[in-house]
Amino acid sequence: MNSDVIIVRNLTKRFGAFTAVDAISFSVRRGEIFGFLGANGAGKTTAMRMLCGLSIPTSGSASVAGCDIVTEPEPVKRNIGYMSQRFALYGALTVMQNLRLFATVYGMSDADFRQSARTLMQWLDMESLADTTVSSLPVGWKQKLAFAAATIHNPSVLFLDEPTGGVDPITRRRFWELIYKVASEGMTVFVTTHYLDEAEYCDRVCIMVDGSIRALDTPAELKKKYKCDTVDAVFRQVAQTALRSADA
């Protein structure tokens, strides 16, 4: 089944006179890994926060997993997992306490949680850390835990906002293996990044410049169209017109 799980039409967000996201439109298919690329300040996070029901769009519409993000933000939240750019779990709680909290909030029963947590921990190689206080974990492990907390309830769409920021290359590689694994099980993954090598791993990538979409296709098609060898080179070509300051 190849139906669209995310449908975005002219989605816009303004903060006063500043237009963070300017009338973007796109669709994401079920099970797809959809990469959202852009410099800092291009509007990636704002767009994602609107899709997660954390931010109200100024105009335009979008639906996620069949629910309208403007009128049904709470049903949207039941179907998604979100991993924010900034680590946002409870540092004073242990790994298991954090996972249990989020599983319960999503309505999982104790038995389901135990089963799901066991599999997830095994899979993330974190079994020995179950009772460790989260604040004492190194960054890479924290990111893995945040990933676990966002996927424990088996959402149909997973939003990852720069999941590999500040993570070493080997852990990044491992992280993408995780993303592939959940996508292969049918989870749709919407991921923002500014590591352009990571864009190569996506099914399709969308390049945002100054709040609007400048390019959207599979990495192979983009490279062909812009006659480049890497997505990195494509990005340089597309984003060179950027007006907003970025720490490129």
Add this chain to the structure above:
Amino acid sequence: MKFRILMALLRKELLLMRANPFVLRVVLALPVMVMLVIPLVASMDVRNVSVAVVNLDHSPLAARLTAGIEAVGELNIAGGYDSYAGAIDEVERGRADVVLTIPRGFARDFSAGRMPSLDIAANGVNATKGATGASYVAGAVSSTLAAVAEAEGIVLPEDAPAMFNLFNPTLNFRNYMIPGLMVMLIIMICGFLPAMNIVGEKESGTIEAVNVTPVGRFTFVLSKLIPYWVAGLIVVAEAMLIGRVVWGLAPLGSVCVLFLAAVLFILVMSGLGVAIANVSSTILQCIFVMFACIMVFQLMGGLFTPINSMPSWARMLTLAVPPRYYIEIMRSVYLKGSSFAEIWTQFAALAAFAAGFCALAAATYRKRA
């Protein structure tokens, strides 16, 4: 289902409190410190009032009046003077607070059954000491005169001055202060702590992790409030116990009525705290706004200064200051032994504020920006 989520969130709050025992320490230690220390130091009872007596009469009755003043523990005689100017000189040098002038012919007029006038002047630089001192002197004088009149069979005119205090017979400021301190403790603990907790989650970003889940906002706000409601009741119980054991002040009225009022006032303060936290983005911002509110509450709620002595426009304003009602309930139940039926209007006002502030807290909590 909803209940399970609330329990999970409450469990989280308890685990966080255990990891950071600050809140627990505040709840246990603050009431003890406040209730033990403040009644000792923040007393407005007036002592060591020096009285300069201008004796123009030189009668035995004048000597009795002076002795009567000296017999009052709070008063002492700065000296006897032959002229008012000499006594005022003592006041200006700071050696006397109150001047009592006994006019010539006082004893004669008194024996004749006429109530002659006495002049009591107070140094108003320290207004409280002056005014209270003057009333102590007046009290001492009238009790001496009454005793003399009775012994000598003199019938005094009907309008002879008489003063007595209702409900707080010793005019002990401590008895007035202790119920007020309990109000202050609830303001601090149930107003500040939940507010700081919520803004703390905003600052650490964890509130966003919660906002992106389907958790209901009422459930979330409740999970923030319940721990502090419990804390507030513990604080009230602690404070009442210390008031009873250390200061010997037991409420004349019902403890149940006191607790009912505490519950309502806790709702008011925690609702206000959460509403302020919801619209603040940093702890500093939140604390600043809280302080502004609390200053108004303390100065206009009748905690330190009586509402009756405020100008009429300010008295109207105090109707919008919720602690006013709680302070009135506390004092009248503690000192007068009022029953619920006598002070139900204060309860109604407090309940209306509780409902209003809790609704405000729920309305200002937004899961979306």
